[in-house]
Amino acid sequence: MSWQLILSRPEENPGPAVITSLMFGGAAQNQAVPAQEYYVGIFPHSKLGDRAPYGQQTGPATADAVMFSQFQLDGQWIFAMDSGVTQDFTFNEGISLIYEAHGQQELDAMWAALSAVPEAEACGWLKDKFGVSWQIIPDNLGELMSKPGAYEKLMGMKKINIAEF
Known part of the structure; x- marks a missing residue:
């Protein structure tokens, strides 16, 4: 995991102490702007x-990169940048973003x-x-997982189907 420290003036613009930051490099090079515009178009608030x-x-970064x-998804701040140096890596399943859907209809739409x-x-x-990994889960997943056989049912699913629990 990499960390990026940013000096801010909390008295001018208060915000969270820890913020997800996405580095678009490798296969995702120069995709930070299209990604955040896409995400903002599908996530509420x-x-x-x-x-x-x-x-x-600048290196592999175009002038428009x-x-x-920064952008907000459902009220959560996320930073994004395009790499200014050639990267031999991109996003992988080691990190994922989680979205808690309110019911099957919202889960289906986000999926x-x-x-x-x-x-x-x-x-x-x-x-x-x-290339960003996501977990699209129902907001009552804890309750669903407390039911008998829930783990086995979940392991057999791709998209979660709430009714099958």
């Missing part, structure tokens, strides 16, 4: 924030909007078109 484009070609940007790699689907996990 979301918005774009500040962006700092490179302004000129961002060295820093349909995000899932882009069918072979990566398992137990509520999916991979989107930018």
Whole structure:
């Protein structure tokens, strides 16, 4: 895991102490802006924030790529940037973002909007078109998992089907 420390002025713009930051490199190079615009379009209560484009070609980053940007998904701040140096890695399943859906209809809609790699689907996990891994789970998953045989049922699912618990 990598950490990025950012000096801020909390008296001017208070925010959370820990924020997810996505580095778009490798196969996802120069996709930070399209990704956040896509995500903001499908998640409720979301918005774009500040962006700092490179302004000129910087390594593999195009002039329009961002060295820093921020956006909110369902009220949660996320930072994103395009790598300014060539990377031999991109996103993988070691890190995933979790979205708690309110009922099967919302779960189905989020799954349909995000899932882009069918072979990566398992137990509520999916991979989107930018290579980011997600867990789309019902907001009552703890309750569902307390039912007899729940683990075995979950292990047999790709997209979670609440009614099957």
